[in-house]
Amino acid sequence: MSEKTEQQPLSQFTEKAYLDYSMYVILDRALPHIGDGLKPVQRRIIYAMSELGLSSSAKFKKSARTVGDVIGKFHPHGDTAAYEAMVLLSQSFTTRYPLIEGQGNWGSVDDPKSFAAMRYTECRLSAYAKNLLQELGQGTVDWGSNFDGTLLEPLLLPARLPNLLLNGASGIAVGMATDIPSHNLKEVVTACIKLLDEPKTTLEDLYKIIPGPDYPTEAEIITPVEDLKNIYQTGKGSIRMRATYTVEDGEIIILALPHQTPSSKILEQVAAQMDAKKLPMIVDLRDESDEENPTRLVLVPKSNRIDKDAVMNHLFATTDLQKNYRVNMNIIGLNGKPQVRDIKSVLKEWLNFRTETVKRRLQYRLDWVLDRLHILEGLMAIYLNIDEVIHIIRNEDEPKKVLQKKFKLSTIQVEAILEIRLRQLAKLEEIKIQEEQGKLDSERKDLETTLSSKARLKTLIKNELKADIDIYGDDRKSPIVSRDDASAFDETELISSDPVTVILSKRGWVRAAKGHDVEAEKLNYREGDEFFASAKGRNNQNAVFLDSKGKAYTLPCHSLPSARGQGEPLTGKLNAESGETFAGVVSGSIDSKVVLATNAGYGFVARLGDLQTKNKSGKAALRVPEGAKVLPPQLIASVDAKIAAITNIGKLLVFPISELPELSRGKGNKIIGIPKAKFESGEEFLKFIAVIEEGSSIKLINGKTHYSPKTKDLENFLSSRGKRGLSLPPGYRNLDEIEVTSKNVIEDSEE
Numbered sequence: 136m137s138e139k140t141e142q143q144p145l146s147q148f149t150e151k152a153y154l155d156y157s158m159y160v161i162l163d164r165a166l167p168h169i170g171d172g173l174k175p176v177q178r179r180i181i182y183a184m185s186e187l188g189l190s191s192s193a194k195f196k197k198s199a200r201t202v203g204d205v206i207g208k209f210h211p212h213g214d215t216a217a218y219e220a221m222v223l224l225s226q227s228f229t230t231r232y233p234l235i236e237g238q239g240n241w242g243s244v245d246d247p248k249s250f251a252a253m254r255y256t257e258c259r260l261s262a263y264a265k266n267l268l269q270e271l272g273q274g275t276v277d278w279g280s281n282f283d284g285t286l287l288e289p290l291l292l293p294a295r296l297p298n299l300l301l302n303g304a305s306g307i308a309v310g311m312a313t314d315i316p317s318h319n320l321k322e323v324v325t326a327c328i329k330l331l332d333e334p335k336t337t338l339e340d341l342y343k344i345i346p347g348p349d350y351p352t353e354a355e356i357i358t359p360v361e362d363l364k365n366i367y368q369t370g371k372g373s374i375r376m377r378a379t380y381t382v383e384d385g386e387i388i389i390l391a392l393p394h395q396t397p398s399s400k401i402l403e404q405v406a407a408q409m410d411a412k413k414l415p416m417i418v419d420l421r422d423e424s425d426e427e428n429p430t431r432l433v434l435v436p437k438s439n440r441i442d443k444d445a446v447m448n449h450l451f452a453t454t455d456l457q458k459n460y461r462v463n464m465n466i467i468g469l470n471g472k473p474q475v476r477d478i479k480s481v482l483k484e485w486l487n488f489r490t491e492t493v494k495r496r497l498q499y500r501l502d503w504v505l506d507r508l509h510i511l512e513g514l515m516a517i518y519l520n521i522d523e524v525i526h527i528i529r530n531e532d533e534p535k536k537v538l539q540k541k542f543k544l545s546t547i548q549v550e551a552i553l554e555i556r557l558r559q560l561a562k563l564e565e566i567k568i569q570e571e572q573g574k575l576d577s578e579r580k581d582l583e584t585t586l587s588s589k590a591r592l593k594t595l596i597k598n599e600l601k602a603d604i605d606i607y608g609d610d611r612k613s614p615i616v617s618r619d620d621a622s623a624f625d626e627t628e629l630i631s632s633d634p635v636t637v638i639l640s641k642r643g644w645v646r647a648a649k650g651h652d653v654e655a656e657k658l659n660y661r662e663g664d665e666f667f668a669s670a671k672g673r674n675n676q677n678a679v680f681l682d683s684k685g686k687a688y689t690l691p692c693h694s695l696p697s698a699r700g701q702g703e704p705l706t707g708k709l710n711a712e713s714g715e716t717f718a719g720v721v722s723g724s725i726d727s728k729v730v731l732a733t734n735a736g737y738g739f740v741a742r743l744g745d746l747q748t749k750n751k752s753g754k755a756a757l758r759v760p761e762g763a764k765v766l767p768p769q770l771i772a773s774v775d776a777k778i779a780a781i782t783n784i785g786k787l788l789v790f791p792i793s794e795l796p797e798l799s800r801g802k803g804n805k806i807i808g809i810p811k812a813k814f815e816s817g818e819e820f821l822k823f824i825a826v827i828e829e830g831s832s833i834k835l836i837n838g839k840t841h842y843s844p845k846t847k848d849l850e851n852f853l854s855s856r857g858k859r860g861l862s863l864p865p866g867y868r869n870l871d872e873i874e875v876t877s878k879n880v881i882e883d884s885e886e
Contacts, residue, residue, distance in 0.1 A: 157310065161308040161467075162467060162471070164176070166308055166313050167304040167313065167467065168299075168467045169466045169467065169469060169485055171267055171291050171294040171299075172299030172301070172302060172304065176210055176216070176220045177220060178289070180201070180205050180221055181224075181260065181267060181292065182292070183201060183209060184260050185271070189259040191236065193259050194259070195238045196259065197254065199253045201221065201258060202253050205217050209281050209286070222241055225237040225241050228352065229351065230351065231317035232298075232317075233263065234261055234264045235261055236261045237257070238257040240255070240256065241256060243429075244397070244424075245424065262607075266298075267292040267294050267295075271289060271292065273496045273500065274495050274498070274499030274502075275293035276290060276291045276292065276495075293492045294489075295603055296323075297323055297482065299315065299481070300318045300478075300481065300485075301318055301319075301320050303318070303348075314461045315466070316460065317348060319609075319610075319612075321604055321610075322344055324600050324601075324608070325344050327482055327486060327600055328601070329341070331593050331597055334483075336479075338364070338477070341367070342363070346615050350613045351612060352394050352613060354393045355377045355379055355614050355618070356374060357376070357617070358373070358375045358615075359617070370463070370465075370475040370478075371463050373461055373462060374460040375457065376460065376613070377457045377618060378391060378392050378393060385436065386434065386435050387433070387435075387443050388432070389431070390428075392455075393457065396456075398430055400455055404455065405417070405450065413624075414446075414449075417435065419435035452622050452623040457621055464476050464477070469484060494586065494592070497586050501586065504575050504579045508579065509547065513545070513548025513552060514551065515565070515568060515569070516542050517552050518565045524542075527541065534553070538553075630674055630693045631674050631675065632673045632675045634649070635647045635648065635650070635671075635692050636653040636672075637671075637672060637692060637722055638666070639667050639668045639705075639717060639720045640661075640666060641664055641666070643706060643716065644664060644702040644705070645680075645690075645720075646702030648697075653669070667717075668719045670720045670723075671722065672692050672723055673722075674692050675693065676723060676724060677689050677690065678692050678720055679721050679729075679768075681718045681767075682765070683717070684759060684765075685757030685765055686756060687747070687753055687755075688751075689746070689753075692722060709753065710751045710753075711752075718765035719765075719766075720768075721743065723743055723770055724743065725742070725744030726742065726744060728770075728771040729741055729769065729770050730768065730824060731757045731803065732806055732824050733760060733763040733764060733802075734764045735760045735763035736780075736782075736805055736807050736808070736809040736821045737802050737804065738804070738806050739796050739802075739803030739804060740795050740797045740798070741797070741798060745800075754800075757801075762814075773828060775828075775829055777789050777792060777853075778791075778795065778806070778824060778826060778827070779826075779852075780807040780821060781821075781822055781863070782807060782821055783821075783869070784862075784868060784869075785868025785870070786861065786863075788808075788852060788854055788858055788859070788860030788861075789827070789850075794855065804856065804857070806821065807821055808857055808858055808859040822870065827849070831876060832876045834873070834874040834875075834876070836872040837867050837869065838871060842863075842864065842866075
C-alpha cells in the first residue's frame, strides 16, 4: 500500500462528508440571506442579467441566453432548474414584487408551470430589480471567485429595500427549512423608518404598521390577530387564506383564490363532490376566467332558496378555497448562521446591513473624491509651470522621475500628467479643474460629515427609503379580515329531502321507493315473501327498524336499495342476533314521536331521535316481557292524537296519547287491561294499536268484510289508559287487519 494513502474509519468519513453537504445546502442553496433576501441561484440570475445589460429599459433578450450565462459562469447546475428559478422571479402571481419582466408565455395563475421553453421566451430585469443592483459597483459588497476561479461574483447584492420580507422565500435544506411570507412594501419600509427613529419600538407598535403578510393575490387572510402577533413574535406559525366571492344573478362567483392555488384544482375538487352527490345544491360549474378576469369561477345553485354562504362555508372546509401556509422565518444572518427570527430582529438586522452598505458606499465615494482631488492638485501644479513641464518631457530621458522630484508629485499625479492630451493644455481647462476642485472639496466635506455623524447617516437612509416607497410602493393586495371557522355540511344536509317510502318485507328484505304514493303491497317480492310494513320519510332522514327483542336499528334512507329491485336483506346491513325477526319500521325527523308496544298490553311514547344509533348492533329500546311479541311501531303526528288498542278477542279501547308516558327505553305503562292469567295462557293479548289523528278514519277488516266506525261510535270506546275497553260488534271481534286513513304526517316541503 502506498505511503501517501490516507486511511480513516468509514463512519468518520461519511459523517464529515454529510456535514459538508448539509452546510452547503443550508448556506449555498436553500436559505435566503437577510441582506438581499435571495438564494444563491436567484442572486446569480439577477447579477448575470445585469452583466448582460438587461435593465428594465433595455430590449428583451432570449431567456436561453441568460440561462446559458448563469450556468456557464456562476451556477454549474441544470439549465431547467435555473430557468424555473427565473420563471418564479417573473410571475406576478407567485412573487409579490417580480424581479424579472418576461415576454411570451411565463405561465398563468391557473397553471403556473405552463410556461414555454426558454428558447421561446424573452426577459429583462424589472424596474424593482434596480434597488438590488444600482449600488453594486460602489464598493458596497464583498466579491468572491466563481466556481472555476475565472470570474468574480458578488457574495451579496446591495439591496436598498428589505427584499427578504417583501418577496418572502421558501426552501428545504438538510434538517431545516424556511417559509417566509411576502409583505407589503409600504408597510415594511414604514416599519423600518419607525425603527430608525425609535429603536425601542415594541412589537405591538410594529404590528400596527405591519398587520400581516401581503400575498400576490386578493384572497383574504383570515388568521386571527393574536395568531398573527404570535407569528411575528416567534417567527413561526401558520397563515390561513380564504377565497373571495360574490353573488351575481343568483350565481356564486369566485373572484380570488388563495396564494399558489390553481383554479383547475378547485374545479376538480368541486366537480368530484358533485359527482359523489355531496353537493346536490350545485347543478353547474363553469370557468369564465379570461385576460381581464384572471380568476372567475361560477357555481350555479339548484334554486334561489339555496343558502350561498352555507355552500361556500362547506367548500372552504373541504377544498383548497381555504388554505394554510406555514411560516418559519429561518434566515441566514449577517453572522453567516441560520436562525429563526422574529419580525423586529429581522428588520433591525436588515437595517444594520443597510447602514453598513451605505457607509461602504459613502466611503467608496469619499476615497474616489480624495483620489481625484489628489490628481487635480497635481494637474494644477503643472498648469502653473506648463513651459518647464513641457521642456522636461521633451528633453529628459526619464521625465517621470524628474517631474516627481522637481514638483514633489506622487506617482499617481505624475501618471495623470503624462497622460494629458495637448488640447487639454488650453487656459480653459485650468478653469474647469478649479471648478471641479471646488465641487469635489464640498462633496468631500459633506461625505466626511455624514460618515462621522450617526444622525446624518440615519437621515440619509430614511430619505432613501422614503424615496423608494414613492417609486415602488403600492396598496395592500390581501385584505386581513375576521371570519368564522369554516365547517363542512353534515351528511344529512348534503342529501336531498325528496320523499321516500321505506318498504320492509315479511322475511326482512328492505328497499326504498321515491315518493309517498307508493302501493307497497303491489310491488314484486321474492318467491315465498310478501309485504310486511312501510314507513314514509325523506331521503335525508333515517329509517328505524324494531326487531322482535325490542332493539332499534338505524339506517339512512338514502343508503337503502332502490325499489326497482327486490331490495336487500336487513341482516346484511345490520348485526342483528341470529334468528331475530323485524317487527316494523318507522321514519321521520329526530323530534318525531312514535308509540312502541308489546302484545302484553304495555308500551310508551319515544322520541325517534332517542331510538337512533350508529351502532350496527342496534340499541335496546322496548323491554319485552317473557312470552310477549313486539307490535309494529306507530308514528304520531300531533299531541292531540288518540290511541286505539284492540285485543284478539275484540276489546277496543281509545284514549288520549298524552296519557302514555314518554320514555327513551323501557317496558312502558299498561295500554289496555289484559288479565295476566289470560295473557300467560295465550287466551287474550293486544293484537293491534293504531294512532288516530283528528279527522282520521279507521277501518276494521275481518276477511272480506270491514267495519268503519264513525267518530261518534269511537267516542263510545273512549276511556282512560289501562281500562279493559268495550267489545266490538260480534262480526269484528276476531280481526285480520286494522287500517287507519290519516293525513300525511310528513310535510311535503322542498326544504
